[in-house]
Amino acid sequence: MQLVGEKGYLEMIDLMYVLAQPTAAPIGLSDLLFGISGLVGGAVGAWLTLWFLSNQSIGKAQKEAQDIIDRAKSEGETLRKQLELDSRNEQAARRETFEKEVESSRNEQKEVERRLTKREDNLDRKLDTLTTKEKYLVDLDNKIKSREGQVNKREGELTDLIAKHEKVLDETEAEKKQVLLRISGMSEDEARKEALKAVERECQHEAGQIVQRITDRAEEEAKENSQKITLMAIQRYASEHVSDSTVSAIAIPSDDMKGRVIGREGRNIRAFEKATGVDVIVDDTPGVVVVSCFDPVRRAIAAEALQKLLDDGRIHPARIEEIVEQITKETQQRIIKLGKDACIEANIQGLHPRIAEMMGRLHYRMSYGQNILRHSIEVSYLCQTIADELGLDGEMARRCGFLHDIGKAMDHEIEGGHPAIGMDFCKKFGEKEAVLNAIGGHHNDIPSTTPYTPIVMAADAISGARPGARRETLEKYVKRLEQLEGIATSHKGVNTAYAIQAGREVRVIVDPDNIDDSTCAYIARDIAKRVSEEMTFPGEIKVTVMREMRTVEFAR
Template sequence: MHLLLASVETWIAWAIVTLVILIGMVWIRKDQKRQIRRALHSTESSLKEHSRKEAEVLTRSARMLTREETKRLRDDLENTIGAESEEIRQREKRLEERESLLDRQLQTVLENESRLKQERADFEIFKDDLKKRESATKKLAEKYKDELSIKSKLSEDQAKEKFFDLIRDEHQIEASQIGKSILNEAKDNAEGDARRLIGIAIQRYAGEHTYESTTATVSLGGDEDIKGRIIGREGRNVRAFEAATGVTVLIDDTPNSVVLSAFDPVKREIARESMNRLVKDGRIHPTRIEEIVKKVSEENTYNMANLGEEAASKAGVISLNKEILGMLGKLRYRSSYSQNVLAHSVEVANLMGLLAGEMGLDIAKAKRIGLLHDIGKAMSQEVDGPHAIVGGDFIKRNGEPEDVVNGVSSHHGEVPYNYIWGILVSAADAISASRPGARSETMSTYLKRLSNLEKIGKSFEAVEKCYAVQAGREVRILVNPSKVTDEESYDLARKIARKIEDELQYPGHIRVTMVRENRFVEYAK
């Protein structure tokens, strides 16, 4: 029982404590709400006061900004109006100046128009007066002309012709002297270059100087049927031969012969030897032709080296490169106006040795340069440049020293003379080429040129006699002294020389010598 009461009291005590706690919590919660409401109310009041103050500040600021913006806009507007007003004043001023200028120009135009009208009237008066004077002058000229014709007994055309003849005679001497001076100056400047260029072209290119220099004739040994075998069925043999050798085969009605034509003398020699062997063998067909041509080409290469060695031995030159000896041998098939170039090179080498001996120079080197001076002529026609420079470059590549190279390259003046050898080679080359009988032409070509030279000389009216002398290298002309003066003789000689240049082809130069003389004979009795 007591335990039950104790337990009930305990529960009651706990209930009272719990109730007190709940009541305390409720009171605390209400107190907190009151504090929160007071805080909220205070905050609201402060916010309202702050908002009011801020609104007042903003209002004052807005009023100030409005007043400043209004003032700025007013100032801007006043400035704009002022600038536009100034521009309007400037435009008005320019318009006034322009109107003033137009007024002045209009006044000037009116004055010019008035002056032009006056000048036109004066000009009409002057023109009428000029016409009257011109008419009077023509009448006076006709009168004087008739009087002059009566006194001089010459017509108008005759008088003009006589007057022009007088003027021409007075000035012909002066014109002739001026022309002579100009021509001499032009010759001094151009003759050397022209001679060099023409010489290079003739020496480097195996052109059609004469028929004999570009052809080779092969004898058929009396067998006329061999021509048909050379031609072959539908011409296949002759086409195969031309393709293999690079020459042209000419077969005509000439008995017992076939002509081979080619500018390259080496190819022409190979073709000649190949044709001789084919004719002797009798078996002529494309395969056999190729075999023979190939064999002859190989032998010819070996033969050219032997020819080079033989030429070097004759000239007394030793220790030459094999390539140089082979190229030197090719000169055996080159010629210049029928003068064999290899023989010419040997001759120049010997002349160089003689000149060097007289001058106390190295004889062996002089002969070496003389032998090699024209080796460039053996080079292929596809190699560009003068033969002296081409030859110098070739021997330089094959180990020749600088002085030898310069002697070969400079013997025609294409490069400077760095050593004396180039000058000596030029002298020896000229001696060999100008030696009588060294160079020649066919008889028919020679006689035809002589005849043409005399014919050209006699085609001029004042020429009495004309003679071609010095193997066609000079024309001597005798003129009638009563038809030409000394000064006119110079012009006539120049005209004859120009006509020879235009109508004839010839090596070197042709000298035109004009002879004018008066002979007076009287006898003492």
């Protein structure tokens, strides 16, 4: 085809050249037709040649374009897979770094929480110790004033007796006095002074014996009466032993659920912590997710909400917000009901609804494993029993004891100690001055203005110290006793020490040859100070230092 086209093309050129030349002879019709046909054939051949060549170029170009597109797609797919792999690796590295930082922050927060709890317990113990000391000093001051009155009365009697003796001597023995004066060589004034001194010494000795005898009898009767009232109050109220736990650990059906709790890139756990205000700890412990928070009510809401989400299986941010809101409303209703039930159980009438609600929040607060709401009800009964024995208003005492720890329901939200917080809160709702003083002064933060405040202090100590009120493991119990005895025996001159009464008293026996009575008092104070600073314990610990001297001789 290509050759034909080229031949026709050449013939057409030759024809055009011939036609262009001047001819001597005329051209015939046949030659003209032959030239035209050659011209037409050449044109057709040229067109076919060009069309064939153009089709071949277009096909080849299309094939090359398709190859380029296929190679581009293959390279693009490879590049996409490489980018996805790099992105996943980078995401995994960032997640690991984030989890390490979160774990470190949680550990630091746990340590801070532990230190704050220990500091709070130390402050409570110091307040209890100061309260007891102040009460002892007040009693001692009252005894001293009573003794001063008795001594003054006795001095008046002695003055009258001396005057009578002087009168008798002046009337009946004037002559004898003159004889004695002449014999002794003393003047009358000097003799009178000597006689008065002798009588005064004799009367002072007798008065001292009387005062000591009266003081001993008063102390014995006071001790017997206080023990009687305390034992009767404890016997008349028998409460349950502590059984609640403060650990908020949520059991999960399988470890796969931990991934669902965390969510994609941690969105579920972040949404849950934001909605509840708690920390969710997901570690390597099998089958457990831990909820941590200072506020016991928020911790309870979070634990219940997380358990419901695990049971439901649908865990995503929108569902989390819905469940948390629902559990919060249910918990608020439960708190109100618990407060009303506690008021009914303690027989407290006319209490403001806000105060009753705050008392219901104490159901979620623990102290050494002791439920504060149950502790408040127990203290209210003990206060009534003690007040009845003392002839005071039992209803007022019961109200003071019931509300004494109400500040603990708000001490996570308001700065300050729970006595001052509770007193300010109840003052807003019109509680009486006796109740406010009992709330604010049951840890001796403010002076007692009514007899109900020391009653609440005594009932609070009884409730916290009774057997079974607060829980302690055997290992911690033994360790505390060993530490107590170790502090006592570390002093020079101490032979041995014994921790008794479940660690509430330590008896120290010293070497009588090297330790005198004044040193015993110093050792007792030093041991008590070290125990307060170095140990963590509920209530108070009594330190008794004993020194005994025995001298044995044989008569033969």
